[in-house]
Amino acid sequence: MPEPLLLTGAPRQSRSQLRLAMRRFVRHRAAMAGTVVLVLVFGASLIGPHFTPYGFAELTEDYSQPPSAEHWMGTDAIGHDLLSQVLRASQKSIQIALVVAALSTFIGVLIGTVAGYYRGWVDTLLSRMTDLVLVVPVLAVLLAAANSISQRGGNWFLVAILIALFLWPTVALVVRSTVLSLREQDFVQAQVAIGASDVRIIVKHLIPNAVGPIAVSATLLVVTAILLESSLAFLGFGIAPPDTSLGKLVAVGQTASSSRPWLFYFPGVVLLVICLCVNFVGDGLRDAFDTRRSGGRA
Amino acid sequence: MMGPGITRTTDGLRVRDLTVTFRADGRDVPAVRGLDLDVRPGKVLALVGESGSGKSASVLGMLGLLPPGTRTTGTAMVNGVDLLSLSSAKLRRRLGKDVAIVFQDPMTSLNPVHTVGQQVAEALLVHDQGLSSRQARARAGELLARVGIPAAVRRLDDYPHQFSGGMRQRVMIAIALANSPSVLVADEPTTALDVTVQAQILELLTDLCREQQTGLVLVTHDLGVVAGVADDVAVMYAGRIVERGTVDELFYRNSHPYTQGLLAAVPRIDLADYEPEPIPGTSRSAAGVDVGCSFAPRCSWAAETCLTDDPPLQDLRPGHGVACLRAETVAAAQERKSR
Numbered sequence: 001m002p003e004p005l006l007l008t009g010a011p012r013q014s015r016s017q018l019r020l021a022m023r024r025f026v027r028h029r030a031a032m033a034g035t036v037v038l039v040l041v042f043g044a045s046l047i048g049p050h051f052t053p054y055g056f057a058e059l060t061e062d063y064s065q066p067p068s069a070e071h072w073m074g075t076d077a078i079g080h081d082l083l084s085q086v087l088r089a090s091q092k093s094i095q096i097a098l099v100v101a102a103l104s105t106f107i108g109v110l111i112g113t114v115a116g117y118y119r120g121w122v123d124t125l126l127s128r129m130t131d132l133v134l135v136v137p138v139l140a141v142l143l144a145a146a147n148s149i150s151q152r153g154g155n156w157f158l159v160a161i162l163i164a165l166f167l168w169p170t171v172a173l174v175v176r177s178t179v180l181s182l183r184e185q186d187f188v189q190a191q192v193a194i195g196a197s198d199v200r201i202i203v204k205h206l207i208p209n210a211v212g213p214i215a216v217s218a219t220l221l222v223v224t225a226i227l228l229e230s231s232l233a234f235l236g237f238g239i240a241p242p243d244t245s246l247g248k249l250v251a252v253g254q255t256a257s258s259s260r261p262w263l264f265y266f267p268g269v270v271l272l273v274i275c276l277c278v279n280f281v282g283d284g285l286r287d288a289f290d291t292r293r294s295g296g297r298a
Numbered sequence: 299m300m301g302p303g304i305t306r307t308t309d310g311l312r313v314r315d316l317t318v319t320f321r322a323d324g325r326d327v328p329a330v331r332g333l334d335l336d337v338r339p340g341k342v343l344a345l346v347g348e349s350g351s352g353k354s355a356s357v358l359g360m361l362g363l364l365p366p367g368t369r370t371t372g373t374a375m376v377n378g379v380d381l382l383s384l385s386s387a388k389l390r391r392r393l394g395k396d397v398a399i400v401f402q403d404p405m406t407s408l409n410p411v412h413t414v415g416q417q418v419a420e421a422l423l424v425h426d427q428g429l430s431s432r433q434a435r436a437r438a439g440e441l442l443a444r445v446g447i448p449a450a451v452r453r454l455d456d457y458p459h460q461f462s463g464g465m466r467q468r469v470m471i472a473i474a475l476a477n478s479p480s481v482l483v484a485d486e487p488t489t490a491l492d493v494t495v496q497a498q499i500l501e502l503l504t505d506l507c508r509e510q511q512t513g514l515v516l517v518t519h520d521l522g523v524v525a526g527v528a529d530d531v532a533v534m535y536a537g538r539i540v541e542r543g544t545v546d547e548l549f550y551r552n553s554h555p556y557t558q559g560l561l562a563a564v565p566r567i568d569l570a571d572y573e574p575e576p577i578p579g580t581s582r583s584a585a586g587v588d589v590g591c592s593f594a595p596r597c598s599w600a601a602e603t604c605l606t607d608d609p610p611l612q613d614l615r616p617g618h619g620v621a622c623l624r625a626e627t628v629a630a631a632q633e634r635k636s637r
Contacts, residue, residue, distance in 0.1 A: 016457060017411050120366070186406040193363060193401075194394035194421045194473060204420070208411045 021212070024288040031284020034277035041274060045091035054081035056088035057242035067262055074262040076252070085244055086267050090274070092239060093226050093246045096160045097278075100225035103164035105218040108171025113202050113210075115172070116179030127176070134169040139231060142166065146237035156239050163228050167221055174217045178210040212289025219282035223275045230271060246271040309377075310513035311337040311360075311397070311481040316372035316382075318352070318359040318537075326369075329355040331537040333372070334611070336530075337481055337513035342504050344516045344524040344545075346560070347534035348581040353517045356534070357483045361399060362389045377480050395425045398474040399483040400503070403490045404466035408458040414469050415454030418442060421476040441472040446502060464495035468502065475506055482507055483515045488523070500527050521564050525549060533557050536582050536592035539611055543618035553620045553629035555597045591623065599624050 025031055054060055060071075060079040067074045073082035115126035142162060149158050182188065183206065191201050207214075229239075230247025234254075239245045246267050253263035318330040330352040337343045347353045359370040360381060374381040376396045381389060401407045408417060418438035423429055429437075435454065442450035445468040458466060467487060474482055484503060488496035500516075504527045507514040516528060524531055525545065532542040533556065541554040552558055559577035566572045579596035591597070594604040603623055611621040614629065622628060 016413075186401055186403055187409045189363060190401060190407045190470070190473075191409075192390070192393065193361065193399045194424055194476075195390050195392070196394075196420070196424050197390065200424070204412070205409050209409065211411075 018211070021285075021288040025284050028284035028287055030280040031287075034280030034284070037273065038277045038281065041090055041270070041277075042094050045087050045094060048087040049084065049091075052081065052084045052087065054084045056080070056084040056244065058084070064260055066260070073266045074260070076256075076260075076263055082249075082263065082266055085249060086246075086270055089244045089246045089249050089267060090270055092156050092243065093229060093271070094274070096156055096163070096229050096245070097222045097225040099157065099160035100164045100167060100229075101218050101221045103161065104168035104221055104225075105171050105214065107164070107168035108217070109175050109207065109210075109214060111168070112172040112175025113179050113206055116176040117183055117198065117202055117206060119180075123176075126172075130169045130172045130176075133166060134173075136166065138166045138228070142228070142232055143235060143237055146232050149237070156243070156245075159229060159232070159239060160225075163225055167224060167228075170224075171214070171217045171221065174213045175210055178213045179206050182206050182209050212285070215289065216282055216286045219278060219285055222278045223282075226271070226275060226278075246274075309375075310339045310341075311335065311515065312373075312375040313356075313360060314373045314375075316356060316359060316374065317370070318355045318364065319369040320355075320364075321367045321369070329537055330359060333534075333537075333539060335515070335532060335539075337515055338529070339480065339513050340508050340511040341529040342507065342514045342516055342527055343530045343532060344518055344528035345532050345534060346518060346521065346524055348519060350581060351534040352537040353519075353534050354485055355537075357399070357485055357515060357517055361393060361397060361483065362386060363399070391425075394421060394474075394479070395477045396479055397481040397483065398477070398479040399485060400467070400470050400474045400487045402486040404463055404470050405490065407470055408466055410458055413455050413457055414442070414461065415439070415456075417458075418454075418469065418472050418476060421473045425477050437476075438472075441476055442469065444506070445469070445472040445475075446498075447472075463491050464499060467491060467495075467499050471499075471503060471506070475510070475512070478510050479512055481513045481515065483517070485517045486519070487516075488518075488520075496523075497526075503527075521560060533560070538592065538621065539619075540593065540621045541619065542611070543615075547615070547618040551615075551618070551629065552632065553614055553618075553625045554593075554622045555599045555624075555628055556593045558628070558632065559596075591621075599628055 049056065058081065060075060060081060062071060062075045063079050065071050065075040071081050071083065073086060075081055111126050111130065115123040115130075145162050146159065149155065149162065188201060188205060191205055226246070229245060230250065233239060233245045233247030234251040236251070239248060249267035250264065250271060253265075253267060257264035313333060313335040316330055316333040316335075317328065320327045320329055333352075333356050335343065335345075335356075345353045345356070355364065358364050359368070360374040362370070362381065364370065370382060372382060376392070379392065379396070381392060381397065384392065408414070415435060415438050418441055419431065419434035422434045422437055423431070439451040439454055442453065447453060447465060447468055458469075461469065487503060488499050491499060500523060503516075504514060506512070516523070518524060528545050530542070530544055531548040532539045533548070533554065534540065535556050541548065541552060541557045548557060549561070552561065556577070562575040563577060565574045577596055582592060590605040590607060591600070591609050594600040597604065601624060607623060609621045609623045611619045612625075614620045614625055
């Protein structure tokens with residue numbers, strides 16, 4: 001839809017790039033659907049436990065029940081209500097994913113902008129560091145470290161920080177290349193020419209212009225983080241019982257997938273839905289910020 | 299912001315023996331070789347030359363805006379401080395305050411994600427931490443009004459893409475003049491604009507500079523522009539000034555064959571049957587000049603000595619310097635021709 005012409009005197013509204021991107025995002029159907037589902041799942045995982053009759057760690061008298069009016073998602077062999085567990089697990093998984101995304105985006109943006117802005121030996125140093133972290137076999141290191149976390153009570157926050165320490169390189173690479181091209185733009189030199197400091201240029205001019213790529217890679221990190229945490233939990237590390245996560249439920253349920261399929265499929269489908277939705281949101285963000293793709297600035 | 303009529307003690311810009319050397323493929327490539335410039339407060343100095351003559355390199359070098367790895371030597375005095383002797387952090391504090399620059403392309407010189415008002419206000423806030431954002435915004439409005447943006451206050455919240463090229467260049471001028479610098483460098487400020495807007499922007503630029511006693515260095519290759527607005531002119535060729543003087547001296551008593559060639563190459567509509575005459579050969583940059591006059595290979599006046607001796611920039615008359623071994627002969631011929 002073409003924009004109305006901005007005639008003098010006509011009522012008009014200043015449009016920031018962010019606002020334009022929002023408009024494009026809202027028009028992106030898959031992304032909006034993804035957002036709605038994600039909000040619902042996260043909302044349910046936060047509010048739901050207050051309404052379910054059973055606690056996630058509560059052992060009921062019903063063992064290995066298939067889904068029923070009493071237990072919507074059934075129960076496991078020792079009487080856990082699966083619905084309560086899935087809600088709790090989604091909450092933990094999403095929390096971990098959000099912390100990971102925030103933290104590794106922060107580290108990645110910091111390292112990426114500094115490397116891209118200063119170039120030279122700073123860039124070489126930071127880039128090699130990034131490469132180094134990138135080639136570390138994440139799962140192996142995480143397993144080793146997660147083991148000791150499990151022994152310390154399986155704090156989900158520690159798990160998140162640990163994952164974040166290995167996921168920032170992808171953000172750093174994206175941000176660095178974006179900043180490398182941004183810093184050559186005239187407006188950056190114009191800022192130097194009015195006497196703006198490096199910090200000011202980076203914070204007020206480079207990062208806001210890189211918001212698109214940053215948002216997209218942060219979103220994709222969410223998926224990576226959820227899957228990584230699930231892998232850890234699947235292998236038996238990370239969050240310690242009685243607390244739970246989606247990966248853990250899938251791991252436990254997998255052994256029973258033929259005899260009591262609900263134990264595997266309910267948490268598995270929730271995991272899948274979350275990851276799919278986050279990917280849709282990532283797609284939507286990418287399209288929303290990519291002006292070339294949608295042809296001009298509408 | 300300095301109001302009209304307020305004069306202030308400033309001695310403009312004084313550049314001595316400026317050299318700029320780029321480093322390319324492990325070799326030193328000179329771009330500017332020993333440049334002297336004087337910009338008087340409230341006056342317009344036009345720095346003229348072809349592409350590659352070193353005019354942009356000179357002004358960017360003075361302000362420390364060239365990429366790292368470029369070597370700049372000499373002195374550039376503004377308000378008693380030599381810009382070239384400052385550390386980059388100290389220089390940054392002078393930029394925008396004592397000396398400012400307007401770039402060629404206003405379409406890309408503004409950050410697309412911030413409003414125009416924010417960007418003008420920022421120029422003020424960078425140099426005055428005591429200023430509140432309300433005050434900065436109010437002054438940004440005044441500045442935009444001063445550079446002739448209609449409904450300035452209403453447009454503070456607009457983004458750069460809502461401005462035309464000419465209007466954006468006005469914004470750039472407002473930003474550059476926000477802190478009333480002693481010297482303003484305008485690097486081909488109208489090249490990227492519509493012809494119809496060029497004259498307005500130049501007039502605005504020179505009017506504002508005269509009004510607040512800012513010395514203006516106007517980098518251009520357009521001699522029509524020079525004739526219209528400049529007080530002084532310096533003609534550059536291959537990284538050096540070959541002739542300098544007041545506009546009248548340069549246009550009517552020019553004594554360097556290159557200046558004459560430039561003027562003869564300007565198309566004119568005020569004379570019937572006027573054929574612009576190109577200068578033979580191609581322009582050269584400062585790189586690759588070893589001995590002799592850099593213009594000698596293209597010069598119809600060149601003698602034996604021109605190929606071996608370096609012509610110094612000497613005053614032919616007070617305030618009119620020429621770097622040509624045969625300047626007096628050329629000047630005499632010019633006198634005869636114009637008579």
